[in-house]
Amino acid sequence: MELVKIYECLCDRTRLRILHLLIEGPLCVCHFQDILREPQVKISKHLGYLKRHGLVEAERCANMMIYRLPTKRPRQLEANLACLQDCVETERVFREDAARHAKVRARFGPDTPACVREAGASCDE
Amino acid sequence: MELVKIYECLCDRTRLRILHLLIEGPLCVCHFQDILREPQVKISKHLGYLKRHGLVEAERCANMMIYRLPTKRPRQLEANLACLQDCVETERVFREDAARHAKVRARFGPDTPACVREAGASCDE
DNA sequence: CTTCAATATTCTCATTGAAGAATATTCCTC
DNA sequence: GAGGAATATTCTTCAATGAGAATATTGAAG
Numbered sequence: 001m002e003l004v005k006i007y008e009c010l011c012d013r014t015r016l017r018i019l020h021l022l023i024e025g026p027l028c029v030c031h032f033q034d035i036l037r038e039p040q041v042k043i044s045k046h047l048g049y050l051k052r053h054g055l056v057e058a059e060r061c062a063n064m065m066i067y068r069l070p071t072k073r074p075r076q077l078e079a080n081l082a083c084l085q086d087c088v089e090t091e092r093v094f095r096e097d098a099a100r101h102a103k104v105r106a107r108f109g110p111d112t113p114a115c116v117r118e119a120g121a122s123c124d125e
Numbered sequence: 126m127e128l129v130k131i132y133e134c135l136c137d138r139t140r141l142r143i144l145h146l147l148i149e150g151p152l153c154v155c156h157f158q159d160i161l162r163e164p165q166v167k168i169s170k171h172l173g174y175l176k177r178h179g180l181v182e183a184e185r186c187a188n189m190m191i192y193r194l195p196t197k198r199p200r201q202l203e204a205n206l207a208c209l210q211d212c213v214e215t216e217r218v219f220r221e222d223a224a225r226h227a228k229v230r231a232r233f234g235p236d237t238p239a240c241v242r243e244a245g246a247s248c249d250e
Numbered sequence: 251c252t253t254c255a256a257t258a259t260t261c262t263c264a265t266t267g268a269a270g271a272a273t274a275t276t277c278c279t280c
Numbered sequence: 281g282a283g284g285a286a287t288a289t290t291c292t293t294c295a296a297t298g299a300g301a302a303t304a305t306t307g308a309a310g
Contacts, residue, residue, distance in 0.1 A: 188257075
């Protein structure tokens with residue numbers, strides 16, 4: 001995985017927000033919508049971009065898609081994710097996302113094994 | 126300094142190479158040319174880009190320009206520079222740059238107080 | 251004040267990518 | 281298999297940016 005490609009993935013705010021959330025664990029698209037409050041097409045396209053470049057993996061679960069960070073991550077990616085986690089504290093958007101994210105997680109129990117309990121709750125509730 | 130802006134600066138290979146070199150210390154444009162082996166206009170424009178975004182500072186010294194990392198760096202920048210330094214090891218271009226950089230430094234003594242001794246040697250030698 | 255060396259700027263061209271509207275796909279439920 | 285929910289894709293438009301050629305600027309030296 002080329003370093004420049006990683007930075008290309010990181011140089012859009014929406015993608016940063018997505019990755020920031022994924023550091024905490026897998027998430028499905030409808031929850032991204034809840035948390036980021038951005039139009040569906042926008043989120044979907046950025047997820048597609050990240051996937052094409054190997055920064056996230058996707059798994060279908062009923063008619064939801066669960067996105068997660070790749071299980072096996074090259075060193076450069078790991079380093080940059082750690083760096084990102086360290087940096088986001090300084091900007092408000094990320095803190096607000098984290099707050100909404102916490103609420104979502106609260107509804108589903110602390111460590112949300114994604115697919116399983118996501119499937120129990122439809123997204124438009 | 127906005128995080129996204131930092132990543133925008135990092136998402137071009139030439140700029141990465143420039144920053145990688147600057148981590149070791151200040152450098153003038155003609156040495157960038159020696160080391161990067163890229164056309165003058167290309168280097169100059171990327172240096173300009175980095176400067177506009179606050180990732181480097183410039184100082185004139187006779188008719189050379191000395192570029193350096195900002196003396197006071199916000200946390201996010203510092204973190205990303207550290208991360209960069211950690212990541213470049215995996216790619217050949219950076220190692221080659223580092224090798225040529227070492228030669229340049231060897232010609233001018235180990236810690237090159239930039240301006241002073243740079244000024245003693247013209248760049249086209 | 252002319253000339254030369256070092257560096258920056260302008261202009262043009264081509265590519266990339268972000269955004270939104272509309273439409274398509276996929277899977278579930280009945 | 282029809283309908284609906286969740287997500288993806290296509291198309292168009294627009295702005296940003298990278299590269300290179302040519303030209304301009306700035307400073308030093310004679």
